[in-house]
Amino acid sequence: MSAEAVTQIAVVRAAETVGESPFYIPMTGPAARPRRSLKHDDTFIVLDCHGDLGASAGGPDGLFNSDTRFLARLELRLDEVQPLLLGSNLRDDNSGLAVDLTNPDVYRQGRIVLRKDMLHIVRTIFLWRGAAYQRIGVQNHSEELASFDLTLLFDNDFADLFEVRGEHRPRRGIASAKLVGPSDAVLEYRGLDDRIRVTALQFDPRPTRLAVNAASYHLELAPQQTYSLFVVASCNKPATSKPTPFFRGLLAHRREMRESTRDTTSIETSNNIFNEVLCRSMADLNILMTDTPQGRYPYAGIPWYSTTFGRDGIITALQMLWIDPRVARGVLKRLALYQAKTFDPLADAEPGKILHEMRGGEMAALREVPFALYYGSVDATPLFVLLAGLYAERTGDDETLAELWPSIEAALAWIDGPGDLDRDGFVEYRRASEQGLANQGWKDSYDAIFHADGKLAEGHIALAEVQGYVFAGKRLAALCARRMGFSEKAQQLESEAHRLAERFEEAFWCDKLGTYALALDGAKQPCRVRTSNAGQLLFTGIASEDRARKVAADLMQPHFFTGWGIRTVARGEARYNPMSYHNGSIWPHDNALIALGLARYALKHSVETVFKALFDAAAYMDLRRLPELFCGFRREKGRGPTLYPVACAPQAWASATPFTLLEAALGLEFDATRGEIRLRNPRLPAFLNEVILRELRLGSSSVDLRIRRHGEDVSLEVMRTRGRVQVSLVLAH
Numbered sequence: 001m002s003a004e005a006v007t008q009i010a011v012v013r014a015a016e017t018v019g020e021s022p023f024y025i026p027m028t029g030p031a032a033r034p035r036r037s038l039k040h041d042d043t044f045i046v047l048d049c050h051g052d053l054g055a056s057a058g059g060p061d062g063l064f065n066s067d068t069r070f071l072a073r074l075e076l077r078l079d080e081v082q083p084l085l086l087g088s089n090l091r092d093d094n095s096g097l098a099v100d101l102t103n104p105d106v107y108r109q110g111r112i113v114l115r116k117d118m119l120h121i122v123r124t125i126f127l128w129r130g131a132a133y134q135r136i137g138v139q140n141h142s143e144e145l146a147s148f149d150l151t152l153l154f155d156n157d158f159a160d161l162f163e164v165r166g167e168h169r170p171r172r173g174i175a176s177a178k179l180v181g182p183s184d185a186v187l188e189y190r191g192l193d194d195r196i197r198v199t200a201l202q203f204d205p206r207p208t209r210l211a212v213n214a215a216s217y218h219l220e221l222a223p224q225q226t227y228s229l230f231v232v233a234s235c236n237k238p239a240t241s242k243p244t245p246f247f248r249g250l251l252a253h254r255r256e257m258r259e260s261t262r263d264t265t266s267i268e269t270s271n272n273i274f275n276e277v278l279c280r281s282m283a284d285l286n287i288l289m290t291d292t293p294q295g296r297y298p299y300a301g302i303p304w305y306s307t308t309f310g311r312d313g314i315i316t317a318l319q320m321l322w323i324d325p326r327v328a329r330g331v332l333k334r335l336a337l338y339q340a341k342t343f344d345p346l347a348d349a350e351p352g353k354i355l356h357e358m359r360g361g362e363m364a365a366l367r368e369v370p371f372a373l374y375y376g377s378v379d380a381t382p383l384f385v386l387l388a389g390l391y392a393e394r395t396g397d398d399e400t401l402a403e404l405w406p407s408i409e410a411a412l413a414w415i416d417g418p419g420d421l422d423r424d425g426f427v428e429y430r431r432a433s434e435q436g437l438a439n440q441g442w443k444d445s446y447d448a449i450f451h452a453d454g455k456l457a458e459g460h461i462a463l464a465e466v467q468g469y470v471f472a473g474k475r476l477a478a479l480c481a482r483r484m485g486f487s488e489k490a491q492q493l494e495s496e497a498h499r500l501a502e503r504f505e506e507a508f509w510c511d512k513l514g515t516y517a518l519a520l521d522g523a524k525q526p527c528r529v530r531t532s533n534a535g536q537l538l539f540t541g542i543a544s545e546d547r548a549r550k551v552a553a554d555l556m557q558p559h560f561f562t563g564w565g566i567r568t569v570a571r572g573e574a575r576y577n578p579m580s581y582h583n584g585s586i587w588p589h590d591n592a593l594i595a596l597g598l599a600r601y602a603l604k605h606s607v608e609t610v611f612k613a614l615f616d617a618a619a620y621m622d623l624r625r626l627p628e629l630f631c632g633f634r635r636e637k638g639r640g641p642t643l644y645p646v647a648c649a650p651q652a653w654a655s656a657t658p659f660t661l662l663e664a665a666l667g668l669e670f671d672a673t674r675g676e677i678r679l680r681n682p683r684l685p686a687f688l689n690e691v692i693l694r695e696l697r698l699g700s701s702s703v704d705l706r707i708r709r710h711g712e713d714v715s716l717e718v719m720r721t722r723g724r725v726q727v728s729l730v731l732a733h
Contacts, residue, residue: 032048032056032057032058033055034048034088034622035047035048035049035059035061036088037650038096038125038126038287039094039127039288039302040127040129040130041129041130041291042065042066042290042360043064043127043130043132043235044302044303045062045125045127045132046060047061047097048061050082050083050085051097052074052075053071054072054074054075054155055073060165061073062159063199063233064161065235065236066360067160067161067359067360067364068160068197068360068361068362069159069164070158070197070235071132071156071187071199072155072157073153073154073155074134074152074153074231075153075154076121076123077149077150077152078106078121078149078150078151079106079149080149081106083101083103084102084116085099085101086101087099090623092283093257093283094257094284094286095126095254095257096124096126096253097126099122099124100120100122101121101123102116102119102121103117103119103148104116106148113147114142114147119138119141119142119146119148120141121136121137121138122135122136122137122138123135123136124137126249126250128244128252129244130237131233131235132233133232134231134232134233135229135246136150136230136231138150138219138226139221139226140224140226141223141224144223145220145221147219148219150216150219151215151217152214152215152216153214154187154213155187156199158173158187158189158197161303161361162361162363162368164303167363167368167369171192172191173190173191173192173362174190175187175188176188177212179210179211179212183203183204184200184201184203185212186198186200187201192362193366195362198237201215201231201232202231202234202243203215203230204229204230204231215231217229230246232246257287261286263326263695263697264324265693265695265696266693266694267323267659267662267691267693268694269688269690270689273619274615274658276624277619277624277626278658278659280623281625281655281657281658281659282655284625284650284655285298285650285655285656288300288301288302288306288650288652289327292334294330295327295330295331295334296326296330297327297330297334298312298313298317298320298327298331298652299313299652300312300313300648300651301649301651301652301654302649302651304648307358307359307360308357308358309356310354310355310357310380311377311379311442312652312653313331313652314331314335314383314386316331317332317391318383318386318387318390319653319656319657319659319663320656321387321391322659325395328390328394329391329395329397329400332400333404335384339353339354339355339407339411340352340355340375345432345433346367346370347370347372347374347376348376348431348432350375350414350419351410351413352381352413352415352418353419354375354383354384354411355373355374355375355377355380356375356440358371358372358374359372360372369435370435376429376431376436377441378427378441378463379441379463379466381414382411382415382427382466382473384407384473385408385412385473385474385476385477386469386473386476386540388404388408388477389472392476392479392483392672393476393479393671394670395672396673396699398483398484401484402484408480412473412474415427415470415473421460426462426503426520427470428460428520429463430459441466442590443568443582445580445581445582445583447582448581448583450527450574451521451525451528451529452528452529452574453574457521457522459521459523460522461519461520461522464517464537465533465536465537465540467500467542468504468537468539468541468542468543470497471500471501471504471542472539472540474493474494474500475493475494478491478497481493500542504542507520508526509547510528513528513530514550514551514554515530515551515554516537516551519533529570529574530560530570531568532567532568532587534554535551535555535566535593535594536590536593536594537551537597538594538597538600539596541597545601549601549603552597552598552603555606558571558634559571561609562613562632562635563613563616563634564586564614564617564630564632564641565610565617566590566591566610567584568590569582569583569584578631578642579632581629585631585644586630586631586632586641587628587629587654588614588628588653589653589654589657591610591613591614595607595611595660595665596660596663599664599665599667599681604681604683607664608665608686612687613635614626615658615661615685615687617630617640618658620640622649626654626657627647627649627651628647628648630642630643630644630647665682666679666684667680667683668680670698672698672699675698675699675701675724676698676725676726676728677703677725677727678728678729679707679716679727679729681732682707682729683712683714684707686709689708690706690708690709691706692705692706692707693707700723701722701723701724702721702722702725703720704718704719704720704721705727706719
């Protein structure tokens, strides 16, 4: 092929990308400084490592609340220059960011008036109840009087989160700024939705000079003298409200964070690095949790997905079910409340459908984007049914099950009704509006669903893993129906699941590939592509025993398994790209669900392989934090995995992955009816000699367990029990 032809194809592909991916997140250049994130309920902040907002290029800096940026710039200057970074650290529990800075050489009229490294500047930042709190402490370590100005430059654009992501708007509202006293500034915006959004900045003590975009302090510090100043930036607070004093708020915030995890199972292992991975994961999950009227809900990720997402919330709750089933209860109740009741093509809503995404910004209110309440997800609805069944099995909470049952029935009605328009027994999707998402499974990139020749699938698309979710959901719903005395409904659901499995095997299995097709397109033609979607089928149990083993064996081959995890698309497939979002990258949560599937089919050696790969990857990551995804390059000796530049971190289902991998390795099962916890074919990877689980709960009872590795075998010790609970070790192959 000529270079000109290749160029023309590239141009067509580029145009196709722009046309088909209206909510693409661009990456225009490298970040000049690493970023750090904090979150509390509906508020989050993205700062650089100096503790600044908007001082360096390449990051989505800002203080955000309900999908609006309430502060775009808050930059510290010392005599009009940037301080030098000594260090920057998040607290282990994510409750705050501490930044240590010092001064550069400060010149006036060509001579040094303050030598470098004489001032120690400490910035302590935390979020709490819709406000960002900051203390700036300064100490003079020189032997002379230090005279200098500290200035905080501030500004805001009240950008909608989708504008920050790169969307362009022809019109915007009106912004203004004013001083309301010697220590207070107010930034205000009247949006096109006629809502007024306000940022209040309060400085303590009173600045030497205060303007609508800067607060300056002239300081003269004697040797060893210290000085502290405080600033609070509040989002949409009443004009008369005064912020809680800094230290009182900080202590209350940390106390609330400790309280929120009090009844969660704790884990300690023989591997210190894995302990750090688990601690970081739990801390990240804790800040991503948001207290809603329906219970705690894990927001999907920072910065782009800090809101209620149906699929992400369900999968994260599923991953956390064994350590904290309260999360699943909150997720199920919230999604039941927002379950679609009517048809709305712009929102891809149909009665019984479960929410995909919720947004509270100006663009969503004006329907410039369709995501105020958006239902363009084909898998959230069967996953809702699946999670409800697993929650009932895990907890025996019949009261919550009865409360959820009408929503479960409505979801099942959608699965058999609008979700299957051609009545072929498979759930399909096709967006109802050009504004909606083109692909509506978890791989929702515009180019994620394609045929062996690279051609994009068209028409109503039936994804492989979605049929698995329906199968597992109906089987679990049958158990729920039987619990509630609806034996006829239970029998019907079991029969439907059995028939679906038979049809699925016939339509999706590809003998030549030795695995299941990615999807069926609108013409019922299979997309004969090797993808990780087939691995998720093992998690659902829809795959026959012999074919499940073939799928598992394929996933462990080098075209899938990189040494860091399993790729989303196998090397050699038409659109394979290890640097893409969905076509060859590695997603930790995808690997976690595959690991659960491998455990289901008693393939514990493969579970150990995946577990070790993701552990090794986490050990290389900043803060021991698994990101949303990373690149799918083959592992090379002596170097770590390659990062994906705009991956969210923290991301809820990535943060929950280490717990899921441990669950798969231990083979944990819960039977609330019998009051029994089972470890089925437990096997610990070589990097773990011992695992201790404390406060592993079943109903009102709990148990502490110690599991030790002895080669390929394990021993189980019940260290302590509270209440009535039976623990058993099941060895069955």
